[in-house]
Amino acid sequence: MQAQQQAEWMWLDQRTTVTLSELSRFCAMSPAEVDELVEYGALLPLAQGREELVFSAQCITPLRTAGKLRLDFDLDLFSVAMLLGYLNRIEALERRVRSLEAHMPLPGLLATQAEPNPLRASRSD
Secondary structure, eight states: OHHHHHHHHHTTOTTOEEEHHHHHHHTTOOHHHHHHHHHHTSSOOSBOSSSSOEEEGGGHHHHHHHHHHHHHHTOOHHHHHHHHHHHHHHHHHHHHHHHHHHTSOOHHHHHHHHSOOHHHHHHTO
């Protein structure tokens, strides 16, 4: 149980890498299935020249989600590859929205700035 918890917090760090065998174990897929997703271009290894492929730990969460959907809807690996592309795109768009929202003023602040100041109105009379 503790190893699983350590693996889960590790996924949040984009600098962490996982090997093909670790990725297949974390995502409940065989190494051959993960290899096929690499062939489809759905997963991009960081290093291919080594004995074993190495991936960014960031691919674990979308791959686990795609794997669960694969089981729920009896999808083939090509469909999973397409699904991974869309999941990654959704994640990137959500990050962008959060970034843009962080630069926007608070909604309450806009409302107070839009209201006329009653003291200024009474002074001009």
